[in-house]
Structure formats: C-alpha cells, structure tokens
Amino acid sequence: MVEGLQNCFPARFKGVHFLEQPWYVEAALMVIKPFLNDKIKERIYVHGNNMSVLHEHVHKDILPADLGGEKPSYNPEQWLKMIENGKRII
Numbered sequence: 001m002v003e004g005l006q007n008c009f010p011a012r013f014k015g016v017h018f019l020e021q022p023w024y025v026e027a028a029l030m031v032i033k034p035f036l037n038d039k040i041k042e043r044i045y046v047h048g049n050n051m052s053v054l055h056e057h058v059h060k061d062i063l064p065a066d067l068g069g070e071k072p073s074y075n076p077e078q079w080l081k082m083i084e085n086g087k088r089i090i
Contacts, residue, residue, distance in 0.1 A: 015043045
C-alpha cells in the first residue's frame with residue numbers, strides 16, 4: 001500500500017505539514033515512516049503548535065491569520081455558500 005502511494009499517486013508533494021495534530025498522528029507516522037523512501041520522509045513535517053517553523057516552509061502571505069498568516073481567517077460558512085450556489089471554487 002505504501003509503495004502504491006509513493007510511486008503511483010498522480011500528484012507530487014513538496015511537503016505534508018501536520019499542524020496542531022493529536023498524539024496519534026505522531027504515533028501513526030512512527031509506524032509508517034520506516035516503509036517510506038528517504039525523499040518522502042524528508043517532506044513530512046510535524047509542527048504541533050509551532051507556527052514559526054511552518055513559516056520557514058510556507059509563506060505568510062498565503063496562510064490565514066489563524067496560522068500566523070496575512071490572509072483572512074478561514075470561514076467555512078463562506079465556502080458552504082459558494083458550494084450551495086454552485087460556484088466553482090477551484
């Protein structure tokens with residue numbers, strides 16, 4: 001399964017960042033990481049509540065204020081309205 005995700009997934013990730021994750025995410029990563037290739041391992045970041053480290057990888061100008069960024073805070077109601085109105089969001 002891990003082989004398929006690493007070599008057959010139709011997207012390339014620069015990084016996967018975990019923020020404010022519960023304890024079991026780190027436990028799961030400890031189990032999964034030995035099966036990942038080095039390139040993928042280097043692209044997994046576990047930040048916890050340390051947003052300053054996140055800002056070393058992701059520019060503040062594209063992050064919401066909740067994550068120490070410059071964009072407005074995430075508003076799920078706004079997204080819901082756009083989806084309900086059939087507006088294309090991507």
